[in-house]
Amino acid sequence: MIEIRIHGRGGQGNVVAAYLLATTAFEDGRYGQAFPNFGAERRGAPVTAFVRISGQPIRRRCQVIEPAFLIIQDEALLHVEGVLDGLQPGGGILVNSSRPGEEIGGLIGREVMALPASPLASRILGRPVPNTALLAAFLALTELLPIDALVRALAGRFRGKVLDANSRLIEEAAGMVPVGQWKEASSETGA
Amino acid sequence: MKQALEGSQAIARAVSLCRPQVVSAYPITPQTHIVENLSRLVADGVLDCELVSVESEFSAASVALGAVAAGSRAYTASSSQGILLMSEVLFNISGLRIPLVMTCANRALAAPLSIWNDQQDSMAVRDAGWIQLYCADNQEAVDMTIQAYRIAERCELPVMVCVDGFTLTHTLEVLDLPDQQLVDAFLPAFHFDRKLDPANPISVGTLVSPEFFTEARYDHHQALLQSAEIIEQTRREWQDMTGRDTGGLLGVAGDADARVGVLVLGSITGTLQEAMEASTDTEPACLITLRAFRPFPEQALRDACSGLERLIVLERALSPGAGGIVGSEVRAALSSLDRPPRVFNFSVGLGGRDVPLETWSRALAAVAGNAGAGFDMLDLEPSRLPQEAL
Numbered sequence: 001m002i003e004i005r006i007h008g009r010g011g012q013g014n015v016v017a018a019y020l021l022a023t024t025a026f027e028d029g030r031y032g033q034a035f036p037n038f039g040a041e042r043r044g045a046p047v048t049a050f051v052r053i054s055g056q057p058i059r060r061r062c063q064v065i066e067p068a069f070l071i072i073q074d075e076a077l078l079h080v081e082g083v084l085d086g087l088q089p090g091g092g093i094l095v096n097s098s099r100p101g102e103e104i105g106g107l108i109g110r111e112v113m114a115l116p117a118s119p120l121a122s123r124i125l126g127r128p129v130p131n132t133a134l135l136a137a138f139l140a141l142t143e144l145l146p147i148d149a150l151v152r153a154l155a156g157r158f159r160g161k162v163l164d165a166n167s168r169l170i171e172e173a174a175g176m177v178p179v180g181q182w183k184e185a186s187s188e189t190g191a
Numbered sequence: 192m193k194q195a196l197e198g199s200q201a202i203a204r205a206v207s208l209c210r211p212q213v214v215s216a217y218p219i220t221p222q223t224h225i226v227e228n229l230s231r232l233v234a235d236g237v238l239d240c241e242l243v244s245v246e247s248e249f250s251a252a253s254v255a256l257g258a259v260a261a262g263s264r265a266y267t268a269s270s271s272q273g274i275l276l277m278s279e280v281l282f283n284i285s286g287l288r289i290p291l292v293m294t295c296a297n298r299a300l301a302a303p304l305s306i307w308n309d310q311q312d313s314m315a316v317r318d319a320g321w322i323q324l325y326c327a328d329n330q331e332a333v334d335m336t337i338q339a340y341r342i343a344e345r346c347e348l349p350v351m352v353c354v355d356g357f358t359l360t361h362t363l364e365v366l367d368l369p370d371q372q373l374v375d376a377f378l379p380a381f382h383f384d385r386k387l388d389p390a391n392p393i394s395v396g397t398l399v400s401p402e403f404f405t406e407a408r409y410d411h412h413q414a415l416l417q418s419a420e421i422i423e424q425t426r427r428e429w430q431d432m433t434g435r436d437t438g439g440l441l442g443v444a445g446d447a448d449a450r451v452g453v454l455v456l457g458s459i460t461g462t463l464q465e466a467m468e469a470s471t472d473t474e475p476a477c478l479i480t481l482r483a484f485r486p487f488p489e490q491a492l493r494d495a496c497s498g499l500e501r502l503i504v505l506e507r508a509l510s511p512g513a514g515g516i517v518g519s520e521v522r523a524a525l526s527s528l529d530r531p532p533r534v535f536n537f538s539v540g541l542g543g544r545d546v547p548l549e550t551w552s553r554a555l556a557a558v559a560g561n562a563g564a565g566f567d568m569l570d571l572e573p574s575r576l577p578q579e580a581l
Contacts, residue, residue: 015361018363019195019197019363022195022363022364023195023363025195026193026194026195026365027195031364031365032195032363032364032365033362033363033364034362034363034364035357035358035361035362035363036357036361038306038357038361057365058364058461059328059461059462059464059465060461060462060465060466060548061358061362061458061459061461061462061546062462062545062546062547062548063545063547065547153195
């Protein structure tokens with residue numbers, strides 16, 4: 001089972017990202033579980049969501065304390081207490097940022113992969129919503145699930161122009177990261 | 192068909208499959224998504240029903256009561272303070288033997304204010320005379336919602352299907368949503384003998400003098416007791432049609448020869464089960480999941496617990512000044528066994544506190560130290576208590 005934690009701010013589509021990732025697992029014939037850890041629900045407030053992906057039915061419902069991967073939708077959250085807690089050794093951190101991953105990683109003393117998801121989404125979707133671009137990059141890095149399963153998951157949630165634009169967005173985002181770089185980390189834990 | 196759905200969405204779809212004619216509800220976190228999804232199904236023309244927006248939970252329950260009394264299948268849902276506000280009507284619904292189904296998206300009660308999950312709300316209306324069923328996952332939430340209509344209408348009793356707020360309502364997971372044909376075959380069209388009909392006028396809810404009140408209460412009590420068999424029968428019928436054993440009075444998993452057992456209600460079942468299976472260095476144990484809290488499955492519980500030396504009851508509610516609610520009832524029920532297990536009673540996960548995998552090892556360690564022999568809070572953090580309490 002692979003456990004993933006998504007950090008973002010209210011309004012960035014954190015819960016949707018978690019639901020999409022779990023649905024992508026389902027579209028690929030696996031089991032997915034996703035749920036938010038709501039604080040007070042308001043725009044801009046830090047929000048956490050959890051995702052589990054497994055070949056077997058998922059029974060545990062506790063929060064994800066020791067994730068294999070972190071997806072951070074707002075770079076500033078890297079400096080919020082608790083955000084990096086519990087990340088497994090060798091686990092990956094994917095951050096929405098226009099700065100190079102090495103520069104961000106140097107600040108927090110960890111290896112970080114960066115994707116300028118907000119400007120990318122602004123250009124293609126017309127809105128700086130980073131979630132789907134980050135998911136695509138995450139899938140490319142880990143090769144955990146095929147991108148076309150994400151497209152099918154998106155098709156269950158969006159239609160028409162929004163779906164078309166998101167499909168273009170994820171294709172471009174997936175090409176912006178080194179494919180398979182985190183493959184080992186995603187198989188070690190045995191999904 | 193298998194789908195990946197948010198719990199609330201799945202529950203709404205299950206309700207819709209039961210073809211309610213009237214839905215009346217007032218929004219409250221974490222119940223809101225259920226009613227929003229039902230509202231969308233009505234707007235999209237999937238569900239043909241009267242959706243009544245009301246100004247309070249009191250009205251939501253009252254409209255649902257009236258709708259069933261007038262011969263319609265009805266539905267409502269609420270949580271927490273909303274359950275309390277409708278509590279007067281809840282007693283009326285059951286006393287009038289109105290076969291209504293509602294979802295309680297379990298949430299803590301204020302004060303202090305909490306929007307998060309525990310089971311204090313449904314436990315607060317434990318004595319309202321409703322059947323209460325608790326779901327471990329969203330598959331059970333779907334299946335038990337559909338079974339609830341069959342049970343309610345067979346027994347002429349209302350059923351409250353309890354699903355843990357957020358932990359189930361806001362969790363997306365893979366589940367099998369039955370098709371309309373199957374539900375139609377399982378659940379006959381609504382029929383209510385005592386429906387209000389101008390052509391055949393009857394009085395409902397009249398004053399009952401001391402000469403008859405005790406008998407009315409006896410009748411209600413007997414109906415609840417007898418519903419146990421209907422709940423089991425409905426479980427078997429559902430299993431025959433779907434192959435899924437979801438429902439019934441209680442479930443038992445784990446080692447059949449175990450001398451240690453743990454009893455839980457609701458969504459902590461899966462976490463406990465996984466933790467117990469993974470803990471190979473501890474003695475074998477069995478997991479008892481109480482699905483029906485009312486009627487209280489006394490006999491089934493005795494059967495499940497005979498042979499146990501120790502039983503750990505974990506619950507997400509509290510009777511301040513007494514201790515556990517479920518634990519007290521379990522102790523009483525088991526006291527007539529020749530060799531009753533020693534019952535250890537803990538609260539866990541109050542007001543949304545996470546129930547981690549370590550809960551199992553923590554419970555075993557606490558019991559070894561004789562904690563919970565009366566009642567204890569397993570996940571209490573003494574450092575967070577006000578200093579004067581230490």
